Amino acid sequence: MRTKLLLAAALVALMSAPAYADQNRRSDAKAQVDFGIRVAQKSLWKEAVYRFEKAIEIDPTYGGGWNNLGIAYEQMGRFDEARKAYEKALELEPNNTFIRNNYDLFREIYDRQNRRRDR
Amino acid sequence: MTAKTAAAIASVVVVALASAGCLSFYEIAVETPIQAKLDVTPFQRVLIAGFLGGGSKSIDPNTETARLLRSQLRTKSELKVIDADVMTLVDEVDRRRAGGGSAPAADSSDDPKIKNEKDLQEYEKIFADVDFWKKLGEEYQGPLIVTGSVLFTEVAKSGMVSRAQPFIDQTGITRYVEQRQFSNMKGFALTPKFVFIDGRTGAQLYSESFHEEALYQENQNTPALSSYFELMDKLLPGFLNTLSTQKIKGTRILLK
Numbered sequence: 001m002r003t004k005l006l007l008a009a010a011l012v013a014l015m016s017a018p019a020y021a022d023q024n025r026r027s028d029a030k031a032q033v034d035f036g037i038r039v040a041q042k043s044l045w046k047e048a049v050y051r052f053e054k055a056i057e058i059d060p061t062y063g064g065g066w067n068n069l070g071i072a073y074e075q076m077g078r079f080d081e082a083r084k085a086y087e088k089a090l091e092l093e094p095n096n097t098f099i100r101n102n103y104d105l106f107r108e109i110y111d112r113q114n115r116r117r118d119r
Numbered sequence: 120m121t122a123k124t125a126a127a128i129a130s131v132v133v134v135a136l137a138s139a140g141c142l143s144f145y146e147i148a149v150e151t152p153i154q155a156k157l158d159v160t161p162f163q164r165v166l167i168a169g170f171l172g173g174g175s176k177s178i179d180p181n182t183e184t185a186r187l188l189r190s191q192l193r194t195k196s197e198l199k200v201i202d203a204d205v206m207t208l209v210d211e212v213d214r215r216r217a218g219g220g221s222a223p224a225a226d227s228s229d230d231p232k233i234k235n236e237k238d239l240q241e242y243e244k245i246f247a248d249v250d251f252w253k254k255l256g257e258e259y260q261g262p263l264i265v266t267g268s269v270l271f272t273e274v275a276k277s278g279m280v281s282r283a284q285p286f287i288d289q290t291g292i293t294r295y296v297e298q299r300q301f302s303n304m305k306g307f308a309l310t311p312k313f314v315f316i317d318g319r320t321g322a323q324l325y326s327e328s329f330h331e332e333a334l335y336q337e338n339q340n341t342p343a344l345s346s347y348f349e350l351m352d353k354l355l356p357g358f359l360n361t362l363s364t365q366k367i368k369g370t371r372i373l374l375k
Binding site for chain 1: 149369
Protein backbone atom coordinates (compact mmCIF):
# COMPACT_ATOMS: atom_id res chain seq x y z
CA MET A 1 0.00 0.00 0.00
CA ARG A 2 2.81 2.36 0.97
CA THR A 3 4.69 1.56 -2.22
CA LYS A 4 1.58 2.31 -4.25
CA LEU A 5 1.19 5.66 -2.54
CA LEU A 6 4.81 6.54 -3.17
CA LEU A 7 4.46 5.60 -6.83
CA ALA A 8 1.33 7.74 -7.18
CA ALA A 9 3.08 10.69 -5.57
CA ALA A 10 6.06 10.29 -7.89
CA LEU A 11 3.73 10.16 -10.90
CA VAL A 12 1.94 13.36 -9.86
CA ALA A 13 5.30 15.07 -9.31
CA LEU A 14 6.51 13.98 -12.74
CA MET A 15 3.33 15.20 -14.46
CA SER A 16 3.41 18.62 -12.86
CA ALA A 17 7.14 19.07 -13.46
CA PRO A 18 6.84 20.70 -16.93
CA ALA A 19 4.27 23.21 -15.66
CA TYR A 20 6.46 24.00 -12.71
CA ALA A 21 9.47 24.42 -15.02
CA ASP A 22 7.45 26.76 -17.25
CA GLN A 23 6.46 28.83 -14.25
CA ASN A 24 10.07 28.99 -13.15
CA ARG A 25 11.22 30.02 -16.60
CA ARG A 26 8.64 32.80 -16.81
CA SER A 27 9.54 33.97 -13.33
CA ASP A 28 13.25 34.11 -14.23
CA ALA A 29 12.45 35.88 -17.49
CA LYS A 30 10.27 38.39 -15.65
CA ALA A 31 13.14 39.17 -13.29
CA GLN A 32 15.27 40.07 -16.32
CA VAL A 33 12.43 42.15 -17.80
CA ASP A 34 11.95 44.00 -14.49
CA PHE A 35 15.59 44.93 -14.46
CA GLY A 36 15.47 45.82 -18.17
CA ILE A 37 12.56 48.19 -17.59
CA ARG A 38 14.36 49.86 -14.71
CA VAL A 39 17.49 50.52 -16.77
CA ALA A 40 15.44 51.59 -19.81
CA GLN A 41 13.76 54.20 -17.62
CA LYS A 42 17.24 55.52 -16.91
CA SER A 43 17.93 55.57 -20.68
CA LEU A 44 20.51 52.78 -20.37
CA TRP A 45 19.24 51.14 -23.52
CA LYS A 46 22.26 48.95 -24.18
CA GLU A 47 21.83 47.24 -20.84
CA ALA A 48 18.07 47.07 -21.45
CA VAL A 49 18.66 45.25 -24.73
CA TYR A 50 20.90 42.75 -22.93
CA ARG A 51 18.26 42.12 -20.26
CA PHE A 52 15.37 41.74 -22.69
CA GLU A 53 17.42 39.41 -24.88
CA LYS A 54 18.22 37.37 -21.80
CA ALA A 55 14.52 37.26 -20.90
CA ILE A 56 13.40 35.85 -24.24
CA GLU A 57 16.33 33.45 -24.25
CA ILE A 58 15.05 32.05 -20.94
CA ASP A 59 11.42 32.09 -22.10
CA PRO A 60 10.95 32.43 -25.88
CA THR A 61 7.15 32.44 -25.45
CA TYR A 62 7.18 35.67 -23.43
CA GLY A 63 5.33 38.19 -25.64
CA GLY A 64 6.01 41.12 -23.32
CA GLY A 65 9.72 40.38 -23.44
CA TRP A 66 9.74 40.42 -27.25
CA ASN A 67 7.74 43.67 -27.24
CA ASN A 68 10.24 45.32 -24.91
CA LEU A 69 13.12 44.05 -26.98
CA GLY A 70 11.48 45.60 -30.06
CA ILE A 71 11.28 48.96 -28.30
CA ALA A 72 14.90 48.78 -27.16
CA TYR A 73 16.15 47.83 -30.64
CA GLU A 74 14.09 50.66 -32.13
CA GLN A 75 15.62 53.14 -29.72
CA MET A 76 19.08 51.90 -30.75
CA GLY A 77 18.26 52.35 -34.44
CA ARG A 78 18.41 48.56 -35.06
CA PHE A 79 15.26 48.65 -37.15
CA ASP A 80 15.33 45.23 -38.82
CA GLU A 81 15.82 43.49 -35.50
CA ALA A 82 13.11 45.67 -33.94
CA ARG A 83 10.65 44.64 -36.63
CA LYS A 84 11.36 40.95 -36.05
CA ALA A 85 11.00 41.34 -32.28
CA TYR A 86 7.69 43.21 -32.55
CA GLU A 87 6.35 40.68 -35.04
CA LYS A 88 7.33 37.81 -32.76
CA ALA A 89 5.54 39.58 -29.87
CA LEU A 90 2.41 39.95 -32.00
CA GLU A 91 2.61 36.32 -33.10
CA LEU A 92 2.60 35.29 -29.44
CA GLU A 93 -0.03 37.82 -28.35
CA PRO A 94 -2.04 38.83 -31.42
CA ASN A 95 -4.74 40.58 -29.41
CA ASN A 96 -2.48 42.69 -27.24
CA THR A 97 -3.38 46.33 -27.99
CA PHE A 98 -0.19 47.69 -26.47
CA ILE A 99 2.03 45.58 -28.68
CA ARG A 100 -0.09 46.39 -31.75
CA ASN A 101 0.11 50.10 -30.98
CA ASN A 102 3.89 50.02 -30.43
CA TYR A 103 4.29 48.12 -33.68
CA ASP A 104 2.10 50.55 -35.67
CA LEU A 105 4.07 53.54 -34.42
CA PHE A 106 7.33 51.79 -35.24
CA ARG A 107 6.15 50.78 -38.72
CA GLU A 108 5.39 54.38 -39.59
CA ILE A 109 9.06 55.26 -39.06
CA TYR A 110 10.43 51.99 -40.42
CA ASP A 111 8.51 52.24 -43.69
CA ARG A 112 9.55 55.86 -44.19
CA GLN A 113 13.21 54.93 -43.70
CA ASN A 114 12.91 52.05 -46.17
CA ARG A 115 11.19 54.18 -48.81
CA ARG A 116 14.21 56.43 -48.64
CA ARG A 117 16.64 53.58 -49.15
CA ASP A 118 14.72 52.53 -52.27
CA ARG A 119 14.87 55.99 -53.80
CA MET B 120 -6.65 54.29 -38.57
CA THR B 121 -3.40 56.21 -38.49
CA ALA B 122 -0.66 55.47 -36.01
CA LYS B 123 -1.34 58.81 -34.33
CA THR B 124 -5.00 57.97 -33.80
CA ALA B 125 -4.00 54.56 -32.52
CA ALA B 126 -1.61 56.24 -30.11
CA ALA B 127 -4.33 58.55 -28.84
CA ILE B 128 -6.73 55.65 -28.30
CA ALA B 129 -4.03 53.60 -26.64
CA SER B 130 -3.19 56.47 -24.28
CA VAL B 131 -6.81 56.57 -23.15
CA VAL B 132 -6.80 52.79 -22.68
CA VAL B 133 -3.52 53.05 -20.76
CA VAL B 134 -4.95 55.63 -18.36
CA ALA B 135 -8.16 53.64 -17.91
CA LEU B 136 -6.35 50.39 -17.23
CA ALA B 137 -3.78 52.04 -15.02
CA SER B 138 -6.47 53.55 -12.86
CA ALA B 139 -8.12 50.16 -12.66
CA GLY B 140 -4.74 48.75 -11.59
CA CYS B 141 -5.08 45.65 -13.72
CA LEU B 142 -1.96 45.70 -15.89
CA SER B 143 1.78 45.91 -15.49
CA PHE B 144 3.11 48.30 -18.06
CA TYR B 145 5.26 51.36 -18.27
CA GLU B 146 4.96 54.21 -20.72
CA ILE B 147 8.42 55.27 -21.80
CA ALA B 148 9.70 58.15 -23.88
CA VAL B 149 11.75 57.07 -26.89
CA GLU B 150 13.80 58.92 -29.46
CA THR B 151 13.96 56.85 -32.60
CA PRO B 152 17.01 57.79 -34.65
CA ILE B 153 16.42 58.29 -38.37
CA GLN B 154 19.63 57.85 -40.29
CA ALA B 155 20.86 60.65 -42.54
CA LYS B 156 19.99 60.06 -46.19
CA LEU B 157 23.48 60.98 -47.31
CA ASP B 158 26.84 59.89 -45.94
CA VAL B 159 28.57 63.21 -45.32
CA THR B 160 31.54 61.80 -43.42
CA PRO B 161 33.96 62.62 -46.29
CA PHE B 162 33.10 66.32 -45.89
CA GLN B 163 33.93 68.78 -43.18
CA ARG B 164 32.38 71.80 -44.83
CA VAL B 165 29.25 72.64 -46.77
CA LEU B 166 28.72 75.36 -49.35
CA ILE B 167 25.19 76.57 -49.94
CA ALA B 168 26.01 77.81 -53.41
CA GLY B 169 22.72 79.29 -54.58
CA PHE B 170 19.51 78.23 -56.26
CA LEU B 171 17.59 78.67 -59.45
CA GLY B 172 14.90 80.90 -58.03
CA GLY B 173 11.63 81.73 -59.70
CA GLY B 174 7.91 82.18 -59.50
CA SER B 175 6.45 85.17 -57.70
CA LYS B 176 8.46 88.38 -57.74
CA SER B 177 7.32 89.19 -54.19
CA ILE B 178 10.42 87.56 -52.69
CA ASP B 179 13.85 86.46 -53.89
CA PRO B 180 13.68 82.69 -53.29
CA ASN B 181 17.38 82.23 -54.08
CA THR B 182 18.72 84.60 -51.43
CA GLU B 183 16.09 83.74 -48.83
CA THR B 184 16.62 80.00 -49.20
CA ALA B 185 20.40 80.23 -49.09
CA ARG B 186 20.24 82.43 -45.99
CA LEU B 187 17.76 80.16 -44.21
CA LEU B 188 19.58 76.92 -44.98
CA ARG B 189 22.89 78.36 -43.86
CA SER B 190 21.50 79.45 -40.52
CA GLN B 191 19.80 76.07 -40.03
CA LEU B 192 22.93 74.09 -40.86
CA ARG B 193 25.06 76.23 -38.55
CA THR B 194 23.03 75.05 -35.55
CA LYS B 195 21.77 71.66 -36.65
CA SER B 196 24.64 70.05 -38.50
CA GLU B 197 28.21 69.04 -37.75
CA LEU B 198 29.37 70.51 -41.05
CA LYS B 199 31.04 73.90 -41.10
CA VAL B 200 29.06 76.31 -43.23
CA ILE B 201 31.14 78.31 -45.73
CA ASP B 202 30.36 82.01 -45.84
CA ALA B 203 30.37 83.02 -49.47
CA ASP B 204 28.31 85.23 -51.74
CA VAL B 205 25.15 83.54 -52.92
CA MET B 206 25.44 82.72 -56.61
CA THR B 207 22.69 83.78 -58.98
CA LEU B 208 22.51 80.57 -60.94
CA VAL B 209 19.93 81.95 -63.37
CA ASP B 210 22.40 84.61 -64.50
CA GLU B 211 25.15 82.01 -64.69
CA VAL B 212 23.10 79.92 -67.10
CA ASP B 213 22.15 83.02 -69.11
CA ARG B 214 25.80 84.00 -69.37
CA ARG B 215 26.64 80.62 -70.84
CA ARG B 216 23.78 80.83 -73.27
CA ALA B 217 24.95 84.25 -74.40
CA GLY B 218 28.20 82.66 -75.53
CA GLY B 219 30.39 82.08 -72.54
CA GLY B 220 31.81 84.79 -70.40
CA SER B 221 29.83 87.70 -71.77
CA ALA B 222 27.44 89.53 -69.50
CA PRO B 223 23.76 88.66 -69.82
CA ALA B 224 21.55 91.03 -71.71
CA ALA B 225 20.16 93.71 -69.41
CA ASP B 226 16.61 92.90 -68.41
CA SER B 227 14.69 96.00 -67.48
CA SER B 228 11.57 94.21 -66.19
CA ASP B 229 11.25 93.06 -62.57
CA ASP B 230 9.64 89.81 -63.65
CA PRO B 231 11.63 86.71 -62.76
CA LYS B 232 13.05 84.77 -65.71
CA ILE B 233 11.71 81.52 -64.33
CA LYS B 234 7.97 81.73 -63.86
CA ASN B 235 6.98 78.08 -63.79
CA GLU B 236 8.32 74.53 -63.93
CA LYS B 237 8.51 74.60 -67.70
CA ASP B 238 10.87 77.59 -67.62
CA LEU B 239 12.87 75.82 -64.94
CA GLN B 240 13.62 72.79 -67.10
CA GLU B 241 15.81 74.84 -69.40
CA TYR B 242 17.97 75.99 -66.52
CA GLU B 243 18.20 72.71 -64.61
CA LYS B 244 20.83 71.34 -66.97
CA ILE B 245 23.41 73.18 -64.91
CA PHE B 246 23.13 70.59 -62.14
CA ALA B 247 24.61 67.98 -64.44
CA ASP B 248 27.57 70.17 -65.40
CA VAL B 249 30.31 68.26 -63.58
CA ASP B 250 33.12 70.62 -64.67
CA PHE B 251 31.32 73.69 -63.39
CA TRP B 252 30.71 72.21 -59.94
CA LYS B 253 34.18 70.71 -59.75
CA LYS B 254 35.71 74.07 -60.51
CA LEU B 255 33.54 75.72 -57.88
CA GLY B 256 34.47 72.99 -55.41
CA GLU B 257 38.18 73.57 -56.02
CA GLU B 258 37.77 77.21 -54.99
CA TYR B 259 36.57 76.05 -51.58
CA GLN B 260 38.75 72.92 -51.12
CA GLY B 261 36.14 70.34 -52.07
CA PRO B 262 33.16 70.89 -49.79
CA LEU B 263 29.72 69.37 -50.06
CA ILE B 264 27.82 71.71 -52.35
CA VAL B 265 24.11 72.32 -51.87
CA THR B 266 22.22 73.84 -54.75
CA GLY B 267 18.92 73.25 -56.54
CA SER B 268 15.86 75.19 -57.51
CA VAL B 269 13.17 77.03 -55.57
CA LEU B 270 9.89 77.92 -57.17
CA PHE B 271 7.66 80.15 -55.06
CA THR B 272 4.39 80.79 -56.81
CA GLU B 273 1.07 82.44 -56.06
CA VAL B 274 -1.90 80.08 -56.09
CA ALA B 275 -5.62 80.60 -56.00
CA LYS B 276 -8.16 77.85 -55.45
CA SER B 277 -11.91 77.70 -55.13
CA GLY B 278 -14.00 74.94 -53.64
CA MET B 279 -16.00 73.67 -50.71
CA VAL B 280 -14.40 74.33 -47.34
CA SER B 281 -15.48 72.95 -43.95
CA ARG B 282 -15.68 75.36 -41.07
CA ALA B 283 -16.77 75.03 -37.45
CA GLN B 284 -19.60 77.52 -36.99
CA PRO B 285 -20.38 78.48 -33.36
CA PHE B 286 -23.93 78.69 -32.07
CA ILE B 287 -25.55 79.02 -28.66
CA ASP B 288 -27.88 76.20 -27.71
CA GLN B 289 -31.04 76.39 -25.53
CA THR B 290 -29.01 76.06 -22.32
CA GLY B 291 -26.79 78.98 -23.29
CA ILE B 292 -23.71 76.86 -24.04
CA THR B 293 -21.64 77.67 -27.13
CA ARG B 294 -21.50 74.70 -29.45
CA TYR B 295 -20.04 74.20 -32.90
CA VAL B 296 -21.54 72.77 -36.01
CA GLU B 297 -19.60 71.90 -39.15
CA GLN B 298 -20.64 73.96 -42.13
CA ARG B 299 -19.47 73.50 -45.68
CA GLN B 300 -19.42 76.50 -47.92
CA PHE B 301 -17.93 77.57 -51.20
CA SER B 302 -14.79 79.64 -50.70
CA ASN B 303 -12.19 81.43 -52.74
CA MET B 304 -8.74 80.84 -51.30
CA LYS B 305 -5.42 82.29 -52.25
CA GLY B 306 -1.90 81.68 -51.07
CA PHE B 307 1.47 80.39 -52.12
CA ALA B 308 3.09 77.17 -53.24
CA LEU B 309 6.72 76.33 -52.58
CA THR B 310 8.45 73.72 -54.74
CA PRO B 311 12.11 73.35 -53.88
CA LYS B 312 14.48 70.76 -55.24
CA PHE B 313 17.66 70.31 -53.24
CA VAL B 314 20.67 68.98 -55.13
CA PHE B 315 23.73 67.74 -53.25
CA ILE B 316 27.01 67.75 -55.17
CA ASP B 317 30.43 66.38 -54.28
CA GLY B 318 32.69 69.43 -54.52
CA ARG B 319 35.75 67.22 -55.11
CA THR B 320 34.39 65.59 -58.26
CA GLY B 321 31.46 67.76 -59.31
CA ALA B 322 29.22 64.70 -59.34
CA GLN B 323 25.66 64.80 -58.09
CA LEU B 324 25.23 62.72 -54.93
CA TYR B 325 21.57 63.06 -54.16
CA SER B 326 18.55 65.19 -54.93
CA GLU B 327 15.13 65.51 -53.40
CA SER B 328 12.06 67.54 -54.33
CA PHE B 329 9.37 68.87 -52.03
CA HIS B 330 6.07 70.63 -52.51
CA GLU B 331 4.01 72.53 -49.97
CA GLU B 332 1.08 74.93 -50.24
CA ALA B 333 -0.42 77.45 -47.83
CA LEU B 334 -3.90 78.76 -48.61
CA TYR B 335 -5.67 81.61 -46.87
CA GLN B 336 -9.06 83.29 -47.08
CA GLU B 337 -9.28 85.61 -50.04
CA ASN B 338 -9.73 88.65 -47.79
CA GLN B 339 -6.78 87.70 -45.59
CA ASN B 340 -3.65 89.61 -46.46
CA THR B 341 -0.69 87.36 -45.68
CA PRO B 342 2.74 88.74 -46.64
CA ALA B 343 4.62 86.56 -49.14
CA LEU B 344 7.72 86.36 -46.97
CA SER B 345 5.85 85.10 -43.92
CA SER B 346 4.12 82.50 -46.08
CA TYR B 347 7.52 81.48 -47.47
CA PHE B 348 8.87 80.87 -43.94
CA GLU B 349 5.71 79.02 -42.96
CA LEU B 350 6.21 76.66 -45.90
CA MET B 351 9.95 76.26 -45.38
CA ASP B 352 9.31 75.33 -41.74
CA LYS B 353 7.45 72.28 -42.98
CA LEU B 354 10.21 71.27 -45.38
CA LEU B 355 13.25 71.86 -43.22
CA PRO B 356 13.18 68.59 -41.23
CA GLY B 357 13.30 66.69 -44.53
CA PHE B 358 16.20 68.77 -45.77
CA LEU B 359 18.17 68.51 -42.52
CA ASN B 360 17.65 64.77 -42.38
CA THR B 361 19.60 64.47 -45.62
CA LEU B 362 22.74 65.60 -43.86
CA SER B 363 22.32 64.55 -40.27
CA THR B 364 20.57 61.94 -38.17
CA GLN B 365 17.29 63.19 -36.79
CA LYS B 366 15.49 61.84 -33.75
CA ILE B 367 11.76 61.28 -33.71
CA LYS B 368 10.33 61.66 -30.24
CA GLY B 369 7.50 59.42 -29.13
CA THR B 370 6.31 57.02 -26.46
CA ARG B 371 6.05 53.26 -26.29
CA ILE B 372 4.63 50.82 -23.75
CA LEU B 373 6.99 48.42 -21.99
CA LEU B 374 5.26 45.32 -20.66
CA LYS B 375 6.04 43.21 -17.60
